[in-house]
Amino acid sequence: MPHYAIAEYAAAPVPGSGKTQTVSATFITELISGDRQLTLLQMHKVARLLAVEPKFIALRQALSDHPVETQIVEKMVRRYGINYVHSRAVTLFDIVGFGLLTPFEQMTQLNSLSYSLNSAHAKMLEVDVGINFARSSSGDGFYIWNRDHGLEANVNLYHFMHLVLADNAIARSKAAANSVPRLRSCFHVGSCYEFHQAEGLNPTVQDFIVGDVTIELARMIEAALPGQILVGDFMADLSDQIKDARESQVNLDAVAFLQRAQNNITKLSGIELSGERVTAIKCYLTGERLESGEFNIRRLNIKDKHGLTRSAYNAKINIYRDKAQPILLGIEDRNIASEVFSAI
Secondary structure, X not given: OOOOHHHHHHOOOOOOOOOOOOOOHHHHHHHOEOOOOOOHHHHHHHXXXXXXXXXXXXXXXXXXXXXXXXXHHHHHHHHHOEEEEEEEEEEEEEEOOHHHOOHHXXXXXXXXXXXXXXXXXXXXXXXXXXOOEEEXXXXXXXXXXXXXXXXXXXXXXXXXHHHHHHHHHHHHHHOOOXXXXXXXXXXXXXXXXXXXXXXXXXXXXOOEEEOHHHHHHHHHHHHOOOOOEEEEOOEEEOHHHOOOOOOOOOEEEHXXXXXXXXXXXXXXXXXXXXXXXXXXXXXXXXXXXXXOOOEOOOEEXXXXXXXXXXXXXXXXXXXXXXXXXXXXXXXXXXHOOOOOEEEO
């Protein structure tokens, strides 16, 4: 089916046209979610509902029961189609003051950020932590997500963000020219559509992403301060982790998600940054100091230019190394601007 037809199938009929809505938006969403393999009976039902004629393509040999062959076909279909993901972690890296840079500086800073992405990817592979990351330009930076699905894939993306910011911080400390960007970043989990645009008759290699998660990230980044790391107030889908269908808890909020990330961060032990072995990484959400000396977690209220509000958390990441100064990422709670953020 042509891409543009997806919306038309579920669109409400024009008053007076005499037409009726053939399928629901929910049906279309389910059709472009998850695995695409249908039984022959399912294929005929879908074709009848959408009033399309199925086309049968003869294979040189029948597909075996080996899952790899089916996975290859799935990837081919996704490459040429639109995919809806109910719960996807995405991080947004934004270059501070990008619009004020010269074109040459914009080019070098985007290249520097790309290098940090690739460097972080290589370091995660060194300790056997897989991340199949994809990126899409935001204009002033990149949206980054893990093509793999599930809670572990989302947690790995959060750790990936740490290493990208650490590599960027090290590069900034060594750069003499204005070639390394100062970043602000946001992390959020939500729904999105993923697709590849076509160039002529060929699909591009570049991935594109749009949805609730990117909208929230774009609004959050507008309020973020230089060097700040914001985490959205989300609920992460745990359905891939649930073994018992009767289990009622299928979501993980942002606070619990960050705690899980901290608990399994030991998987990054042994990584070297700028020639120094990392001994510990601490990632946490900030808050105010209590009388007991401990800190709470403060949820922030962000006011955007449209008068809308959304909740988020301020995050800090401390990376400790053997014989070098620790890398401290993010900003402290006391430095948050009250005119943009208010506590909840």
